Amino acid sequence: MFQYVTVFALFVCGINSQIIRQGKCPDVPAQQNFNLMSFGGYWYEAERSPVRFEDGSVCNLHDFVRLSKVEYADYIHLRRNGDILMASGIATFSGKPDEAKFTFNITLDTDNVPRQFPLFILETDYGSYASLWSCSQIDPNTYEEFSIILTHSRYYHEDTLNKARNVYDRNNISRKEFEKVEQFNC
Numbered sequence: 001m002f003q004y005v006t007v008f009a010l011f012v013c014g015i016n017s018q019i020i021r022q023g024k025c026p027d028v029p030a031q032q033n034f035n036l037m038s039f040g041g042y043w044y045e046a047e048r049s050p051v052r053f054e055d056g057s058v059c060n061l062h063d064f065v066r067l068s069k070v071e072y073a074d075y076i077h078l079r080r081n082g083d084i085l086m087a088s089g090i091a092t093f094s095g096k097p098d099e100a101k102f103t104f105n106i107t108l109d110t111d112n113v114p115r116q117f118p119l120f121i122l123e124t125d126y127g128s129y130a131s132l133w134s135c136s137q138i139d140p141n142t143y144e145e146f147s148i149i150l151t152h153s154r155y156y157h158e159d160t161l162n163k164a165r166n167v168y169d170r171n172n173i174s175r176k177e178f179e180k181v182e183q184f185n186c
């Protein structure tokens, strides 16, 4: 399920780049009454904390395609060192069917081992922003997380970004490590 157009090793060299924190994954609600139909199409990364399989990339875009009532495909396009990379994964509802909590399954061609991690759409208005978050318990006292703010158009208004940022603040998820994702000259 993982495709690419250049050397995939670029993807995995940032394997330890996610944020590690002490304690338990916080219990954070995701978007209720989530409408998978309305979420499709192109979404662009505006800001994110370090994400393992996207380390150092720019122009990141996600093409969400609904596959069924309970799953969607995420075709990821990004650039790294001038190379265009493509990857895809499948997200399946993991909780209540109308709450936007998914398990994301992605297989890297380097080792061909499918990896699963939680992926929550904490909030989206479907038209302009989506606040994504993932948290995985590594051991009883340690967890790792990453966050991605998506905007539906590549060029967004600051207000849009602030709405998306507020979602993390409300849920006490730190934005200290967030970085802007370059979307110019793509």
Ligand SMILES: *[C@@H]1O[C@H](CO)[C@@H](O)[C@H](O)[C@H]1NC(C)=O
Binding pocket: 001, 105, 106, 107, 114, 115, 116
């Ligand atoms: C994840 O994807 C791989 C490759 O498509 C598949 O073989 C595997 O069964 C999937 N795992 C889960 C838990 O869905």
Ligand SMILES: *[C@@H]1O[C@H](CO)[C@@H](O)[C@H](O)[C@H]1NC(C)=O
Binding pocket: 170, 171, 172
């Ligand atoms: C966030 O932290 C504040 C202050 O510690 C607390 O009052 C609030 O309940 C927390 N909110 C959530 C959603 O955890």
